[in-house]
Amino acid sequence: MKISYNWIKEYLDLNVKPVDLAEKIERTSVEVDGVTTPSDGLKKIVVGHVLSMEAHPDSDHLHICQVDVGEDEPLQIVCGAPNVAAGQNVIVALPGSRIADNVKIKKSKMRGVPSAGMICALQEIGFSEDVVPKKYVDGIYVLPADATPGDAVYDYLGMNDSMIDLDVTPNRGDMLSLFGTLHDLAAIYDQPVKLDQPDVKEDGTAIADQLAVHVDDQLSPQYRMRLVKNVKLAPSPMWLQIRLWNAGMRPINNVVDITNYIMMKYGQPLHAFDYDKFAGNDVYVRTAKAGEKLTTLDENDHDLDENDIVIADDKAPIALAGVMGGLSTSIQDGTTTVAIESAVFEHDHIRKAAQRHNLHTDASQRFERGVNQAGVQDALDAAAQMMNELADGEVQTGTVVGSQNIPEPAVIDITLTHVNAILGTELTMDQVSHILESLGFKVVVNGDTLTVTVAVRRNDIHIPADLLEEIARIYGYDQLPATLPTGRMTMGTLTDKQRLMRATRHSLEGLGLNQAISYALTTEAKAQMFMMRASEPTHLAWPMSVDHAVLRMNVVSGLLDDIAYNSARKVKDVALYEQGRVFYREDGTDRPSEEEHIAGAISGTLMPEAWNQAAKPVDFYQMKGIVAAYLKDMAVNGDVTYVPNADMPEMHPGRTADVLVHGHRIGFLGQIHPLVAKQFKIAATYVFELNLQAIIDMPKQKNQYDVISRYPAITRDIAMLVDDDVTNDQVVALIERRGGAFLQSVKLFDVYDGVKVPKGKKSLAYTLTYQDKHETLVDDAVTQAFEKVSKRLEDDLGAQIR
Amino acid sequence: MSLKDKLSELRQRGLADIKKSSDLKDVNQVRVQLLGKKGPITEVLRGMRDLDAEERPKVGAFANEIRDDLTAALTQRKEELEQAVLNAQLAKETIDVTLPGTPVAKGEPHVIQQIVDQIEDLFLGMGYQVLSGPEVEEDKYNFEMMNLPKNHPARDMQDTFYITKEILMRTQTSPMQARTLEKHDFSKGPLKMISPGVVYRRDTDDPTHSHQFHQVEGLVIDKHITMADLKGTLQVLAHELFGDKFDVRLRPSYFPFTEPSVEADITCFNCGGKGCKVCKNTGWIEVLGAGMVHPNVLKMAGVDPDVYGGFAFGVGPDRFAMLKYGVDDIRNFYLNDVRFLTQFTKKG
Numbered sequence A: 001m002k003i004s005y006n007w008i009k010e011y012l013d014l015n016v017k018p019v020d021l022a023e024k025i026e027r028t029s030v031e032v033d034g035v036t037t038p039s040d041g042l043k044k045i046v047v048g049h050v051l052s053m054e055a056h057p058d059s060d061h062l063h064i065c066q067v068d069v070g071e072d073e074p075l076q077i078v079c080g081a082p083n084v085a086a087g088q089n090v091i092v093a094l095p096g097s098r099i100a101d102n103v104k105i106k107k108s109k110m111r112g113v114p115s116a117g118m119i120c121a122l123q124e125i126g127f128s129e130d131v132v133p134k135k136y137v138d139g140i141y142v143l144p145a146d147a148t149p150g151d152a153v154y155d156y157l158g159m160n161d162s163m164i165d166l167d168v169t170p171n172r173g174d175m176l177s178l179f180g181t182l183h184d185l186a187a188i189y190d191q192p193v194k195l196d197q198p199d200v201k202e203d204g205t206a207i208a209d210q211l212a213v214h215v216d217d218q219l220s221p222q223y224r225m226r227l228v229k230n231v232k233l234a235p236s237p238m239w240l241q242i243r244l245w246n247a248g249m250r251p252i253n254n255v256v257d258i259t260n261y262i263m264m265k266y267g268q269p270l271h272a273f274d275y276d277k278f279a280g281n282d283v284y285v286r287t288a289k290a291g292e293k294l295t296t297l298d299e300n301d302h303d304l305d306e307n308d309i310v311i312a313d314d315k316a317p318i319a320l321a322g323v324m325g326g327l328s329t330s331i332q333d334g335t336t337t338v339a340i341e342s343a344v345f346e347h348d349h350i351r352k353a354a355q356r357h358n359l360h361t362d363a364s365q366r367f368e369r370g371v372n373q374a375g376v377q378d379a380l381d382a383a384a385q386m387m388n389e390l391a392d393g394e395v396q397t398g399t400v401v402g403s404q405n406i407p408e409p410a411v412i413d414i415t416l417t418h419v420n421a422i423l424g425t426e427l428t429m430d431q432v433s434h435i436l437e438s439l440g441f442k443v444v445v446n447g448d449t450l451t452v453t454v455a456v457r458r459n460d461i462h463i464p465a466d467l468l469e470e471i472a473r474i475y476g477y478d479q480l481p482a483t484l485p486t487g488r489m490t491m492g493t494l495t496d497k498q499r500l501m502r503a504t505r506h507s508l509e510g511l512g513l514n515q516a517i518s519y520a521l522t523t524e525a526k527a528q529m530f531m532m533r534a535s536e537p538t539h540l541a542w543p544m545s546v547d548h549a550v551l552r553m554n555v556v557s558g559l560l561d562d563i564a565y566n567s568a569r570k571v572k573d574v575a576l577y578e579q580g581r582v583f584y585r586e587d588g589t590d591r592p593s594e595e596e597h598i599a600g601a602i603s604g605t606l607m608p609e610a611w612n613q614a615a616k617p618v619d620f621y622q623m624k625g626i627v628a629a630y631l632k633d634m635a636v637n638g639d640v641t642y643v644p645n646a647d648m649p650e651m652h653p654g655r656t657a658d659v660l661v662h663g664h665r666i667g668f669l670g671q672i673h674p675l676v677a678k679q680f681k682i683a684a685t686y687v688f689e690l691n692l693q694a695i696i697d698m699p700k701q702k703n704q705y706d707v708i709s710r711y712p713a714i715t716r717d718i719a720m721l722v723d724d725d726v727t728n729d730q731v732v733a734l735i736e737r738r739g740g741a742f743l744q745s746v747k748l749f750d751v752y753d754g755v756k757v758p759k760g761k762k763s764l765a766y767t768l769t770y771q772d773k774h775e776t777l778v779d780d781a782v783t784q785a786f787e788k789v790s791k792r793l794e795d796d797l798g799a800q801i802r
Numbered sequence B: 001m002s003l004k005d006k007l008s009e010l011r012q013r014g015l016a017d018i019k020k021s022s023d024l025k026d027v028n029q030v031r032v033q034l035l036g037k038k039g040p041i042t043e044v045l046r047g048m049r050d051l052d053a054e055e056r057p058k059v060g061a062f063a064n065e066i067r068d069d070l071t072a073a074l075t076q077r078k079e080e081l082e083q084a085v086l087n088a089q090l091a092k093e094t095i096d097v098t099l100p101g102t103p104v105a106k107g108e109p110h111v112i113q114q115i116v117d118q119i120e121d122l123f124l125g126m127g128y129q130v131l132s133g134p135e136v137e138e139d140k141y142n143f144e145m146m147n148l149p150k151n152h153p154a155r156d157m158q159d160t161f162y163i164t165k166e167i168l169m170r171t172q173t174s175p176m177q178a179r180t181l182e183k184h185d186f187s188k189g190p191l192k193m194i195s196p197g198v199v200y201r202r203d204t205d206d207p208t209h210s211h212q213f214h215q216v217e218g219l220v221i222d223k224h225i226t227m228a229d230l231k232g233t234l235q236v237l238a239h240e241l242f243g244d245k246f247d248v249r250l251r252p253s254y255f256p257f258t259e260p261s262v263e264a265d266i267t268c269f270n271c272g273g274k275g276c277k278v279c280k281n282t283g284w285i286e287v288l289g290a291g292m293v294h295p296n297v298l299k300m301a302g303v304d305p306d307v308y309g310g311f312a313f314g315v316g317p318d319r320f321a322m323l324k325y326g327v328d329d330i331r332n333f334y335l336n337d338v339r340f341l342t343q344f345t346k347k348g
Ligand SMILES: [Zn+2]
Pocket: B268, B269, B270, B271, B272, B273, B274, B275, B276, B277, B278, B279, B280, B281, B283, B284
């Protein structure tokens, strides 16, 4: 809501600039979106009086005007507006002036005729199209007849006022009005504020004889109407139009403008009906019936919902209550009798109706937050008074009241001790009670206790904590001391799980992978790739896009998206890991379980080409090395084994292994299937994904010291031919099992399956290291063990030792 | 020629030969020649038999002296030549040290992770626990127990991804507050926790909005926690993340789960508080929301608000990273361009 600085100053004696006032409001009550002064940036724009006008010889729509701008000689200005006429006072941008959007106006010629400046429409000096009175939307604006030529136009149009744009939080509906804002400012600046009371002059017949209202008070706790007869519709006086357009509302006519003005002033939305268009003399406040329709003021048709509150006459709905009036009973040319409605509608109904019909109006915004329920009649009276004063209306005697449940003010007890204990302050009783009183609350002090009667307009204050906020903000947050919590000590330590998760990240970073954070919401197809177990996908009920519609059940597909993003930007070497959750859901349940996973993906190379080395493209074994090193870091207790898996549809069937710890599958690693790479538009990519939760839960080895043997080790190399389907794992397992007591390690140092070995065979070569921790090994003992194991290899695996 | 003269001459000639020798092989030859078993000195010494018993020791001493001199000269010459060989070899081995070093594969933590870790470490140091909750939450914990009953207007402030009517993607990490409050045994001590994690909002992704981002909620509940403690804690956080020069100010705000509620601004990074475009000339930038925990939140979690109370705050690491490093598009955090990920590597 945009609130006028000048308007505020009519009530409070403030000696502050608009920006400083805005800053104060922001620091003390609600956020401020900005401060604007409409005349800012404009230059040399004055009142002109059109002395004469003639048609342009070479144009059928241009006029040549002689305009008095308060100088000795009139200016000749060519103007194309259809509504320009001699005798008008108009807005003139002089040569050398600056109009909206920083446009400079110079002397020029229009179709050969010299033109010294420009006659302006309101839009041309910065008015938004939707606040310009309808009459002037398609032409120039005509200033009042008493304007003085040569004067700057700004004051005539209210453009020197500053508008403070309040961004009101949902709890502070009271700030959506001048009066509400004044109450806050009175407290902030510690000044008394006197608000004017309406003084309505009634005459004519009693309203009760002309109108009856029937109200469901659950829907509308207060419903009041006044009737004003013989109104003369006309444009509002300038001061009123200015208030409206500066606040962002289009002036329409005096009756409608008055309702908008009162809403701005009191925060109470009003609606003006054309009484003569009612079917009958009864008005009903009820919910809509099935099948009812309404055409609202903005000429849109609405199918009403049975939860919509409507105002209806004997026949049909005539307004969507608290949101927008209906077209059929709206104020139009010819309206003479006005029924003014001032009411309170149940906020939840209004909120939903505004959402349902996508009609978020000034009225609905206020009813959603709650209006000042103690001021409903005042606003109604003030509007009636203005219709009498500005539209010559005769206010009929009395108010017809359908419901009048004015809530009791909240009464809250709070102690000074509590205030200081929670705020950390040392405020005195006088300070606290003064703050509360300056907000317009009644305070009774009894010992340490303050009994506070809260003003009804502050419908956000119910409990002592609410009062604490009032005290704190008016006292000033800057004045609060800054301390740290004291009291009982607590230890801040990471849990084992958290430590392992950090260790996981550090380990993988050490191994060359960058941490990625990808989207957990993905497409239905990607969510279901690289599945490590069966699960139902979890869909969002109303996703924003199909790209982010389903919860991921793997981390790898997100990394492939990342690689694709890099690849599309010509970054071909990408090495990423991600630690994040996957979401598995059992059929028949709503809520998925969440499992921590760790995944990695490398495309291109980890070791890019350099002047002294060729690039080494990533391969299965490099990825396996990374996984192995990571698992070693995590010290899982149990053998880690890799078992071929040809059955994952997204993985290369010959280059994929399950990762097992102590025989339990915790994940997989390998090359993604070439078709999947093609689908993601990426090059060959190697990935792994492990169930991190499983790793967290596994028993771990602890670091321990092992004596380093002083006795020399003896090594023996063995090379053998085996069938192609004999695996390294088989050979190593056999050597380890049969290698004897002193075998320390077995290390593969060569694999060869080229032309020098028979078809169907391959050559494997290992170094066996023997050592005795307690004495020097005898060569004979080693030879004996070595021969034994060689024999075993021949017998059990059909190896030919070479 | 006397033996002595012979020896003197031998010395002269020997020293000259040593000097002339040009490589280690030469030196060795000269050594064998001069001091070997068939060399002249041995020969001279052999001739001592013919001398007087009186002369013999003198000549012997002299011969030894000469032998020592020659040995020393040989050693010195050998060292000189070895040094020369070594120098030549080192010269030959000289490389261009300005050529680039061999690349090393090295990964980096994500910039948001870095900020989360920094916040975690700060609060661990102040005795807080780190707790992480489910990303798929119940409406009850995400909203209702945070004092946001169904139909609460403030729910409109947070567009939510629902899965079913009761199950949703958490919009904040505060549900962990409710979950922890429910379980915490206050007789064992105060509750001091932070909960970092990913949260989701039903937003269209653009430079300033992301449907996925991060949050760190903090909560302290005890018997004597004040709003001044909140202010001090936020100040420590700002100093840790941005530096001592950064100041914190509080402004009133509204969150259903806190009362009083505040928004915290910190000194503008860009202008240091003087006022600029980034801070809309205010000198301040809004960075987080906080407040004193609403009594309803405590009550709903079974904690007596007349005895216990405290503060809560919520910070957005994404926003911090954007402000701290001037990142102009939040989507950068989730698209993982390697050229982006590897910019935040400075650890010194
Ligand atoms: Zn700045």
